[in-house]
Amino acid sequence: MKKQFKYVSYLWDDAKAASMAGDEVALLIYRSNLLGTDLRLTNYGGGNTSCKTMERDPLSGDHTEVMWVKGSGGDIGTLTRGGLAGLYVDRLRSLEKSYQGRAHEDEMVGLFNHCLYDLNSKAPSIDTPLHAFLPFKHVDHLHPDAAIAIAAAADGKSITEELFGGSIGWVEWQRPGFDLGLQLRDCLENNPGIRGIMLGSHGLFTWGDTAYDCYLNTLEVVERCAELVESRAGKKGPAFGGEKIAALEPEARRKQAAALAPYLRGYCSSQQQMIGHFTDDPRVLEFINSNDLDRLAPMGTSCPDHFLRTKISPLVLPLAPDADLSDAVALSAKLVPAFEGYRRSYAAYYNAAKHKDSPSMRDPNPVILLYPGVGMFSFAKDKQTARVAAEFYINAINVMRGAEAISAYTALPRQEAFDIEYWLLEEAKLQRMPKPKPLSGKIAMVTGSGGGIGKAIARKFLEEGACLLLNDINGIRLVDATKELTATFGKDVVTGVVLDVTDEKSAAAAFEAAALQFGGIDIIVNNAGISISKSITDHSLEEWDRLYDILVKGQFIVSKAGTVILRKQAMGGDILNIVSKNAVVAGPNNAGYGSAKAAQAHMTRLLAAELGGDRIRVNAVNPDAVIADSNIWAGGWAEGRAKAYGVTVEELPAYYAKRTLLNEIILPEDIAAACFALVGGLLRKSTGNFINVDGGVAMGFYR
Structure with missing residues (x-):
């Protein structure tokens, strides 16, 4: 019987799943793809999923436990077997003997490769130990808007305890890595029988003994979070403090956005040529037209997956919705100071938080630009990245809306945000990116x-x-x-x-x-x-x-x-x-x-x-x-040229080739x-x- 959910999509097909019976990896991929289709659960490239199976060791011939987990840089919505990393569970857990503490987190990533069972694996991600230290056959780690609204609330821990009656554990915010995996294990050992763990400001872990049990558990937990958020919506007044300005009509918004976008693209491309994306999604308009915009927008996002794609904070454009955009000089007088101010602010953030070994400061231009009354622009090196950045910021808006409804929103501390953005492992990933094609950004x-x-x-x-x-x-x-x-x-x-x-x-x-x-x-x-x-x-x-x-x-x-x-x-x-x-x-x-x-x-x-x-x-x-x-060649041209040259239409290609110096068609x-x-x-x-x-x-x- 199909389960009923209001705030998430139940997509499980029993017949399709039955066709994969006995293949836990196939069921992992199936479950992952279903979860990845619902942006309320996670966004492109966000989250990771895993399963554990018994496999025959090719060297000893003994049966051994292997964990299959989404590899680095993948996306669960489009995950295939080629996007998984397959690792020996016992070897991963034995790395605890080599672990020297949080100051040596990055060194552990290189050791993951020594734990590979499948030598054709995708590179293991930093989240690998988070799955390894949980003993369950199937594990989901997602970034649902409703769950992060609780995780990013000022009193998120107590809300989680009250909402789930102790059946969901809590681990305070910490950058993903080996130590966080150990904390998940400790949380489970200290709270036997729990069905999941909330990560402060970050996301959610859920699990099950089968792919279906895990899928259902994930949906039920997220549904319960969403029910709380929606039940509190409006109790403290209108979302985001209510409307401060009215949005233009849809056609007028798009006209204004089209007129402004090239100017913004030019400013955002001062270091690298960027591609843009525009949306006037109702969720965006509710936020950017609100009284609380000026308070919440500078705070930035909470979930690291959101932050990595949207930057420390957006730029709110100092323009009236119906501003005259035909006067380039007057427009420049407003936009140039706004962009220069953002760049200075970003440089100050970098200089205040950088470490001795931090990578050089990256492009200081904004990724997300909010135009009250009109919509949201995002700019990135390619269209997909710009679109995904916009999707992630909508997720962040949903989180802020929910957190404000149930408590008060809190963002990542600036230093923590910097340590994510300028993480040396992230920098190494950027350095491995393929060289751009000649027309990239065009x-x-x-x-x-x-x-x-x-x-x-x-x-x-x-x-x-x-x-x-x-x-x-x-x-x-x-x-x-x-x-x-x-x-x-x-x-x-x-x-x-x-x-x-x-x-x-x-x-x-x-x-x-x-x-x-x-x-x-x-x-x-x-x-x-x-x-x-x-x-x-x-x-x-x-x-x-x-x-x-x-x-x-x-x-x-x-x-x-x-x-x-x-x-x-x-x-x-x-x-x-x-x-x-x-x-x-x-x-x-x-x-x-x-x-x-x-x-x-x-x-x-x-x-x-x-x-x-x-x-x-x-x-x-x-x-x-x-x-x-x-x-x-339509409209008689071929016939006309053939007549002019004294040949048939069929003979034209050969005629044209023969009259050239290279004898080429x-x-x-x-x-x-x-x-x-x-x-x-x-x-x-x-x-x-x-x-x-x-x-x-x-x-x-x-x-």
Whole structure:
């Protein structure tokens, strides 16, 4: 019979679990994935789970107890067998003989590798001993909002005792490590029969003899915590002291956020280029619009998992919800002092808490930025990290709300927070991170990216680490391309917006989408186009206007709107125009298309001259005869070119290849490679330049 819960999700499927009977590791992964789907229980990368099994020792042949636990840097929501560390339990526990006290905590981590049973294990995490010293077959360590609300309350220990009648133990806050594992063991020995342990300011441990018993125990404990929080909600008055200011209407909030995001991104990127995320979640609005915002926000978070991703405290922006954001000078006068003040405050925190062997101070810019009446921004090195930081701060808001309802919220002491943030083990983990890809931290928009050259450019940029705003006037092509690229690269880095490049409002909406989704823009690729091949007598005025509207006016409209965003960020950027060999080479039946391409080419030079002072590079790629998956061959272009050259449509690819110096067919991927060459960093001091990708057409050489 399915259990009923109000505040957590019961997702256990008896039939599915039965199919894993006898495989405790499979059941561990199943349980972990269920827990990880509910953000009320834990967030991405937060918490860890384990099970203990009897295995045959490959050396002695004897049966021995092995613990399977989530490895370092994993996520229980997406955990697989490859993300587990498998260790001998007896060896882990025997490390107590080598333990020399809390001053030597970090030295113990290196010894975990000597306890590995599975040599293909993920690296064991710092939480490994916390599971090892608990004797239960299945153990969960989670960071549920409702539980941390109690753990972070000023009198959390007594609340826990009263709420659970002594069936949940309490261990005061301490940084995770070997000693904390010993404290968990001691708490259990001193309180036999308890069903879990609350860690002050941190989280919750629960357990069971089977995967299901553990799962059910976890849900029941968290449900009871949530019931307490909700039963007290409103008893002391409105949450967070009630509303101080009113939020703007949803559409107005998003307009204001889109207008502001590029400015914020520029300030947050003073040391490293950042990607942004915006949310106006109702929980965020309740907090940032409240009377208690100014008291609670500077306190910071309590749970170390929250703190590591959101920094010591957020920056509350000194702006009215309906502030005029069109005056860049006036806006700068408010934002510059706010950011400088935050950086000074962060440096003071670092200098006051640092140790002799502390790593150098990291980026002093805020991760979380709160805009009362509008919403919350977060900025990080990539989109996933920015989104997850926002999710963690929402968890922190939930914790503050709950703690304030049942008692009074308390945050981690500054020194403890510093010791987590600048932990040498965390620093070592950061140093092991792979080198960023060339376009990491960059945001690109490629017009006409539903197929052909545009989609190839988008794919290449995604492969090289960029976030991508796809757009196309053909909604079906756009949806298909978005699904395809999202399936490969993930939903965080790909979004699609229908765009008519001939319409200023449509272009403005596309850049608003980029600002809301990612924080701004770095690379603008003007790729959208059509082609019409007719003799001058057959060429209609309507066709002439359509060519110039899409190719020339479209490039102008998109470049103009994009320049506004690039200037707000003040970080430079790239405008890249996909022009054509036809901008240089004269041929028959090509008066409209060829002259429009020539206009595009000269606009490239003009904008390069105008925008150089803003460090905005404007370059172009001249393709020729790119046939695969391209809209250019629709509307009779192929027939027109075939007629002009005296060949059949089927013979066109070979004809185009043979007329080149390299005798090559040109593919969309070839154009994408040239685009990457221009924006990938090696040519960062080039502007006003053209790269021909045509296999070598001598008439198209620049002179």
